[in-house]
Amino acid sequence: MHIPDGFLATPVWGSLDVAAVPAVGLLVRRAQRGFDESKAPLLGVMGAFVFAAQMINFPVGIGTSGHLVGGALLAITLGPAAAGVVMTAILAIQALVFQDGGVLALGANVINMAVAGVLAGYLPFRYWGAGKWRKPAIFLGAMLSVLVSAVLALAQLLISGVAMPASVLGLSLALFVASAALEGAITLAVVQALETIQPGLVPKPQARGSFIRGALASAAVLLAVVGVLFASAQPDGLEKLAQNVGLSSQARVLFTTPLADYEAGFLRSPWLRKATAGMAGLVLIYAACVLFGRVVSRNRSS
Amino acid sequence: MHHVVLERWSRRESTLHCRDPRAKAVALVIFLVIVATTHRSFAGAACAYFLLLVALLVWARLPLLAVLARAALVLPFTLVFALISVVAGDPHRALLLMGKSYLSALAVLLVVGTTPLPRLLRAFESLGAPRFLLMVAQFVYRYLFVIAEEAQHMRVAAASRGASASPAARFRAAAGALAVLFARSYARAEAIHRAMLARGFEGRFRLLSVLRFGWADAVFLLLAVAAPLAVRLALEAGA
Amino acid sequence: MKSPLIEVHDLHYRYSDGTLALDGVDFVLYAGETVALLGANGSGKTTFVLHLNGILAGEGSVMVCGMPVGKDTVAAVRQKIGLVFQESDNQLFMPSVLEDVAFGPLNLGMDRTHAENRARLALEQVGLEAAAHKAPYHLSAGEKKRAAIAGILAMEPETLVLDEPTTFLDPPGRRALIDLLAGLPQSKILVTHDIEFAAALAGRAVFFDRGKVAGEGPTGEIIRRFGWDKSSHRSAASCSREG
Numbered sequence: 164m165h166i167p168d169g170f171l172a173t174p175v176w177g178s179l180d181v182a183a184v185p186a187v188g189l190l191v192r193r194a195q196r197g198f199d200e201s202k203a204p205l206l207g208v209m210g211a212f213v214f215a216a217q218m219i220n221f222p223v224g225i226g227t228s229g230h231l232v233g234g235a236l237l238a239i240t241l242g243p244a245a246a247g248v249v250m251t252a253i254l255a256i257q258a259l260v261f262q263d264g265g266v267l268a269l270g271a272n273v274i275n276m277a278v279a280g281v282l283a284g285y286l287p288f289r290y291w292g293a294g295k296w297r298k299p300a301i302f303l304g305a306m307l308s309v310l311v312s313a314v315l316a317l318a319q320l321l322i323s324g325v326a327m328p329a330s331v332l333g334l335s336l337a338l339f340v341a342s343a344a345l346e347g348a349i350t351l352a353v354v355q356a357l358e359t360i361q362p363g364l365v366p367k368p369q370a371r372g373s374f375i376r377g378a379l380a381s382a383a384v385l386l387a388v389v390g391v392l393f394a395s396a397q398p399d400g401l402e403k404l405a406q407n408v409g410l411s412s413q414a415r416v417l418f419t420t421p422l423a424d425y426e427a428g429f430l431r432s433p434w435l436r437k438a439t440a441g442m443a444g445l446v447l448i449y450a451a452c453v454l455f456g457r458v459v460s461r462n463r464s465s
Numbered sequence: 466m467h468h469v470v471l472e473r474w475s476r477r478e479s480t481l482h483c484r485d486p487r488a489k490a491v492a493l494v495i496f497l498v499i500v501a502t503t504h505r506s507f508a509g510a511a512c513a514y515f516l517l518l519v520a521l522l523v524w525a526r527l528p529l530l531a532v533l534a535r536a537a538l539v540l541p542f543t544l545v546f547a548l549i550s551v552v553a554g555d556p557h558r559a560l561l562l563m564g565k566s567y568l569s570a571l572a573v574l575l576v577v578g579t580t581p582l583p584r585l586l587r588a589f590e591s592l593g594a595p596r597f598l599l600m601v602a603q604f605v606y607r608y609l610f611v612i613a614e615e616a617q618h619m620r621v622a623a624a625s626r627g628a629s630a631s632p633a634a635r636f637r638a639a640a641g642a643l644a645v646l647f648a649r650s651y652a653r654a655e656a657i658h659r660a661m662l663a664r665g666f667e668g669r670f671r672l673l674s675v676l677r678f679g680w681a682d683a684v685f686l687l688l689a690v691a692a693p694l695a696v697r698l699a700l701e702a703g704a
Numbered sequence: 705m706k707s708p709l710i711e712v713h714d715l716h717y718r719y720s721d722g723t724l725a726l727d728g729v730d731f732v733l734y735a736g737e738t739v740a741l742l743g744a745n746g747s748g749k750t751t752f753v754l755h756l757n758g759i760l761a762g763e764g765s766v767m768v769c770g771m772p773v774g775k776d777t778v779a780a781v782r783q784k785i786g787l788v789f790q791e792s793d794n795q796l797f798m799p800s801v802l803e804d805v806a807f808g809p810l811n812l813g814m815d816r817t818h819a820e821n822r823a824r825l826a827l828e829q830v831g832l833e834a835a836a837h838k839a840p841y842h843l844s845a846g847e848k849k850r851a852a853i854a855g856i857l858a859m860e861p862e863t864l865v866l867d868e869p870t871t872f873l874d875p876p877g878r879r880a881l882i883d884l885l886a887g888l889p890q891s892k893i894l895v896t897h898d899i900e901f902a903a904a905l906a907g908r909a910v911f912f913d914r915g916k917v918a919g920e921g922p923t924g925e926i927i928r929r930f931g932w933d934k935s936s937h938r939s940a941a942s943c944s945r946e947g
Contacts, residue, residue, distance in 0.1 A: 167539050169565025170546070173502055191595040199668045200600055204661070204797060205654040207604020212650040214609055215616035219646075221639045222632040231643065240647075252602040259577050259585070260471055260606070262538050262570045267497050325546055325562075326553035352640030353647070361648045472839065581839075583799035603799060610841055611793055656794040659759050663787040664855065665779060665811030673806045673816055673823075 164316050165257060165272055168265030172323035179319070180270030186278050187251055193244035202245070209241060210249045210256075221349050229345045234276060234312070235284030235305035236350050239292070240357075240365055243285040250277035275315040283384050284308030290377025292368040298351060303381060305350035309343040311388055318391045336392075469610070470535075474527055474578040481525040482579045485682040486588035492689035493576045499693045500568050504561070506700045511564040513696040518571050525579050532578060536571040543567075582606055587674055600670060608653070616646055708732045709863055709891055710756060710768055710785075717751060717762030725751045726762060727915040733863065738885075738892040740902035740923055742932065743912030749895045750790075752912070753865050756893075757785045769862065783812060786856030786890075790868040792848035796840035801832065801851050804840065808859040826858035827851075830884060846877035850884065857888075865893040870901050899927055 171179075195202065213233040220228035237246035254272050257263040264272045284304045291300035317335060321327060327335075357364050475482075481489075496514075503510045522529055543566045547559035577585065583606065586599045619642045623635075630638070710733040717726040726748050733739060741749045754760040756768065758778040766773040768781045789795045798804035805826055809819035827833050830850040835843065843851060849869060856864060864885075870878050882904050885892065896902050902909060902923055909926040911919040919926055927933050 167543060167566040168497060168501060168569035169543070169562055176501070187598065188595060191597050195597045200597060200670055201658060201661070201666070201668055203597060203600035203670070204604050204657045205651075206601045208608050208612070208650050208654040208657065209647075210601065210605035211608035211612045212647060214605070215612040215646065216643055218613060218616045219620060219639050219643055222635045236647075248598055248601055249605075252598060252605050255602055256582075256605055256609075259573060260582060262536065262573060265497075265566070265569055266493070266573055267501055267569070320546075324558070326550045326555050326558065328549070328553055331549055348636075349640065349643075352637060353643045356637075356641045356644035357647060360644055361651075364648060364651060472842075476837075581799070604797070607797060607799060607841075608793075653791075653794055656789065656791065657797050659754070660787075660789050660795040660797065661807075662759055663757055663782060663789075664808040664859065665782050666807075667779070667811065671810040673803045673810065673820060675816065 164276070164313050165254070165264030166268045166275075166316055166319065168267050170265075170323060170325060171268055171271060171319055175319055175323050176265075176267050176271055179274050180267065183270035183273045183278075187247075187273060190244050190247035190251065190278070194242075194248045206241070206245055206249045207252070209237065210253050213237065213249070213253060221345070223345065229342060229349070231349050231353070232309055232346050234280045235288075235301070235308040235346070236353060238281045238285035238308070239288050239301065239304070239350075239354065242366075243281055246285070247277045247281045250281055271316070271319055275312040275319075279315055280308040280312035283311040286380040286384060287377055289368050290380060291374065294374075296374065296377070298355075300377070301354055302347040302351045304347075306343040306347035307381065307384055309346040310339055311384060313339040313343070314388045314392050470531075471577060472581070474532075475581045477526060477579075479524065479526045479579065480681075481521065481685075483681075484579075484685050485676055485678045486580045486584050487591055487676060487678060488682040488686040488689075489576045489580055490585065490588045490592065492686055493572055495690050496572050496693050497569055499697055500565055500572075503565075503697060503700075506703070507557075507561055507564060510696060510700050511568060514568050514693060515571075517692055517696070518568070518575060521575055525575065527575075527578050532574050533571070536567055536574050539566045539570045584674065587672070587676060591676055612646070612650055612653075615649065619646060706734060707770065708734050708767075711765070712752075712755070712767070713765040715752070715755060715762050715764035715766065717755065717760060725915055726755075729764075729912075729915070729917055731910065731917070733891055733893065735862070735891055736889070737908065738894065738906045740906035740909040741893060741895045741912060742897075742902065742909055742926065742930070743918075747912040748915040749912050750867055753787065753867060753893065753895060756863075756865060757782050757787055759787075783859050784862045786859060786861035786864050788849075788852050788856055788864065788866040788869060790871060792845070792852045792872075793840070795852045795855065796843075796848060798840075800837050800839060801827070801843070801854075802836040805851065805855045805858050808855055812859060822858045822860075823854075826854040829857055829888075830854045844877075845872040846874075846880060849873065849877070849881060853884070861890060863891045863893065864888065865895070867895045868897065869894070870896065870898045899932055903927065 194206070213231075216233060217230045220230060222228045234246065234250055237249055241249065251273050254264060254269060254277060258266055258269055258272070284307060287300040287304040287307065288297075291297060314336075317327075317332075317339075354365055500514060519529065522532055540563065543562050547562045550556065550559040550562065580588075583603055586603055586606075590596050590599045623638055623642055626638075710731065712729060712731040715726050715729040715731075716724070718724055729748070729752060731752070741752070743749050751760065755762055755766050755773070758773045758781055761773075768777075769784050771777045771781060773781050796804050798807055802820070802823055806819045806823035809822045810816070814822065824833065824836065827836055830853055832847060832850055832854060835847060835851070840848060840851065849872075853864075853866075866885075869881060873881060878898075878901065882901065885905055892905070894902060894906055906923045908921065909923040910917055911926050911930050919929055921929075
């Protein structure tokens with residue numbers, strides 16, 4: 164799920180890098196609270212924990228095993244902003260030191276895993292974590308975090324024109340669902356074990372969460388995921404929308420000017436139009452996530 | 466272990482090792498952008514870029530074959546998509562995927578193999594990345610291997626005990642092990658915080674390292690950007 | 705009579721779960737002294753020393769160099785009392801040895817040049833000048849302990865407090881640590897299980913038992929009185945008889 168360099172089209176990785184900057188800035192501001200840097204070691208050590216945790220194998224039965232990804236676990240125990248910062252740091256180190264994920268693609272990976280994945284992992288717990296729906300909330304959150312990151316990555320690849328016949332697409336989705344379910348099971352098992360050895364480590368969210376809001380939030384995330392997948396697999400529909408809204412012609416002008424000197428021929432290709440239209444969709448969904456996040460955080464602090 | 470090898474490479478001596486990390490970081494990003502936006506005549510361009518990187522590797526006195534092999538770690542993942550592209554009738558894309566991902570990994574290795582990671586993080590901070598985020602990354606790097614070792618001990622202990630137990634039991638045991646590792650890591654963070662307080666920490670890290678950008682760094686940056694750009698423009702002119 | 709460097713009266717401390725960790729501890733330390741704190745695990749030794757530099761705050765009086773340890777004095781106190789923690793990995797948290805040793809001086813407000821000079825001097829004192837640019841991960845246990853001590857020496861404290869310093873050291877490492885500490889002029893508090901280490905360095909010993917001071921006197925006498933010159937599980941038994 165870590166996208167290497169060379170896979171994404173220029174408008175895709177470019178705009179995701181641009182989108183990631185304010186997103187990460189927001190996460191850092193919320194996680195840091197003012198000028199106090201004393202939480203940096205805690206977040207760093209828990210980031211090292213996530214790395215190390217990937218060495219511990221969880222048997223799935225038929226001779227295979229999986230491991231913890233960790234976004235949801237971090238979100239539940241440290242809070243979503245801190246979890247986002249930890250995941251971003253992890254992704255940077257994975258890209259630089261382990262060549263796991265590209266450097267230009269870092270923005271995409273950060274949006275997929277540190278922003279969307281963490282948020283999706285946290286939402287069910289935020290609303291259902293205090294009551295009798297706590298266990299399903301943890302499972303669902305962890306599942307959604309992996310599913311959302313994977314689907315977003317897949318969508319970005321599709322929009323970039325990476326070939327994916329229907330059979331491969333179907334297989335990928337099946338694998339995503341399976342690994343998402345595994346993440347749910349592992350995260351729930353670890354949280355339960357944690358509560359036995361040191362209950363203070365797993366905070367209780369405010370009891371003000373309602374079942375309806377939680378259900379709505381999870382449904383929204385699922386819808387967004389399905390929507391993104393459909394849109395990216397069939398960019399023509401989005402393109403028509405973009406044309407109607409007058410977006411794609413404006414986009415073409417934007418991209419022609421700075422790159423005209425040495426990429427003129429490339430720009431008039433039909434796939435750039437597809438890519439821009441698909442990007443418009445992604446940007447809209449991203450904006451929705453950010454707004455949603457703001458609403459959630461305002462609820463928390465009030 | 467991966468990052469130990471990189472540690473050793475990055476602490477060697479060469480002219481490239483001594484360059485300001487900001488120059489290397491900026492040169493890296495520009496190089497990556499040039500590679501990423503190359504589409505036509507990719508084969509020729511890729512060879513030229515590759516030779517450029519090899520020349521720098523030799524100049525940096527890094528073990529050439531080891532670095533080339535390490536960059537190839539990206540290939541298995543890329544190969545899957547490349548094969549699908551070929552089968553779907555788009556061999557050019559397969560070439561682009563393999564070439565670009567490999568060149569990118571090689572370029573990153575060149576920079577990280579000649580710059581200790583904490584210094585590279587300092588460069589990103591100087592270039593505008595949020596300081597808090599980079600401090601977190603610094604601590605992740607510092608304790609990466611320490612906690613991985615703890616995890617390794619737990620893995621060995623668990624394996625020697627429960628090889629014959631049912632998958633469900635082993636699953637629960639693994640979850641228990643992770644929970645213990647989590648709690649220990651949290652306690653370690655508390656101990657580190659106390660150690661910081663004991664030496665007068667009052668909320669803000671004051672750092673010793675200072676980055677000094679000199680003439681040699683400016684020349685390096687200029688050349689490092691000009692070379693791939695020249696390749697690119699030459700190909701555009703020729704095409 | 706000279707005034708004490710450290711003076712503790714009737715110190716009480718409860719953990720957040722209600723357990724009483726310290727139950728009325730009195731303690732005095734004079735300049736130039738080396739005192740060993742002995743006692744079973746959980747007897748309160750580490751909890752006690754964490755009060756000396758204000759990391760924990762309990763009820764009772766803790767005076768360091770004539771200052772009561774409180775919010776306004778804590779910065780000054782932490783310069784005077786240098787605490788070396790049990791696990792060196794948690795103390796050497798910066799990317800290189802030099803940067804770590806300079807952490808204290810930088811926090812004291814020194815500029816970079818002075819802080820670096822102080823750090824290099826401290827590294828010389830412990831014999832680690834050559835390791836200045838190494839990452840802490842690459843040091844041996846003995847080198848890590850010396851680097852941690854250098855980090856404290858760089859702040860020029862009056863008292864060194866070491867918590868179980870010989871835990872991860874092999875016999876040669878232990879010997880080297882004893883030699884190093886014997887050569888330092890500061891007064892020292894050694895929290896330890898290591899009888900030979902305590903006997904080699906400390907003139908006086910204080911025995912902790914379940915949050916109280918169960919005995920105090922010359923090191924050899926305390927070791928014998930509480931049966932610590934024999935096996936440790938016997939000392940627990942003798943504690944309950946005398947406690």
